[in-house]
Amino acid sequence: MRAVVYAHPGNVDVIELREVADPECGDDEVLVDVAYTGLNRADLLERRGLYGPPEASSGPTIPGLEYAGIVTRVGKAVLRFAPQDRVFGIAAGRAHAERIAVHEGTAMHVPEALDLEKAAAIPEAFMTAWDALFRAGHFRLGMTVIVHAAGSGVALAALALAKTAGGFSIGTSRSSEKLERAAAHGMDYGARLDEDWPAIAKRVTQGRGADVVLDFLGPSAFDRNVAALAAGGRIVQIGTLGGASGSVSFGTLMAKRGSLIGTVLRGRPLGEKIALTRAFEAEIVPLFGRGMLKPTIDRVFPFHEIRDAHRYMEENRNFGKVVLKVHENGEV
Secondary structure, eight states: OEEEEESSSSSGGGEEEEEOOOOOOOTTEEEEEEEEEEEOHHHHHHHTTSSOOSSOOSSSOOOOSEEEEEEEEEOTTOOSOOTTOEEEEEOSSOOSBSEEEEEGGGEEEOOTTOOHHHHHTSHHHHHHHHIIIIIITOOOTTOEEEESSTTSHHHHHHHHHHHHTTOEEEEEESOHHHHHHHGGGTOSEEEETTSOHHHHHHHHTTTOOEEEEEESSOGGGHHHHHHHEEEEEEEEEOOOTTOSOOOOOOHHHHHTTOEEEEOOSTTSOHHHHHHHHHHHHHHTHHHHHTTSOOOOEEEEEEGGGHHHHHHHHHTTOOSSEEEEESSTTSOO
């Protein structure tokens, strides 16, 4: 099969599309012919040697954290799936390939009304956003959330989820254009990062501040996140685009009785991923089937244009998800 391989850490020139051995299908696994797969910031970081896989695996390092495709084989202990089922889900890696073997507990049935292209744009963005917003951030009806990086796939998913849950959202971005476009995806109010967005957040919430902040920026935004936080609010740290280390002051956070919560999907134990997947499939996937939630796809690249896709995302040109079409006609 063809798969994306990073020859060694570096720029896009280290990306290779190689012929590699097909994955083996374990007793509790399903083998999936991948029709589409998502490209994520983590894939770019991994290419640069800044985001290693959670555990060693045999064979070449193949990136990719989500997929959508058709089951071609099931292990003898598998109960939930059969060949020809349409499935999608998250992976710890190896999804940028024509085939992937995944534990049946981490795979989900694709709703009948959803095509595989759209399905591939859901798992990483919406599962990350849902887990951060509701499970870590305890967001609920009537609350306010600040979502940074408003043009990213995870941020747009969070904005849509907050709107569906009856909340109020404030998005931030360095781009006025992305803020304008985010308003059509559930964002209630937008602010540029070079503005005094903590003061704006206070003003539009009548001085209360945000109950939850979903942060992708890191320590550089910490003090402003705390300034925008309501008493007893929660900052959920999803990413560190502005750098992973820095000096912060906890005094104001403590005075507000606020919480700082870190989250990541990739490194979680298998049992936690299975529990997360089952809950997401029960609570959120039906909303896609009914058309109440929709992924935002910016652009679909053919598999052989993987280097162009990396360049496109690295230049921050995308608004929403970048998807790779693994098979030329999108079929398997």
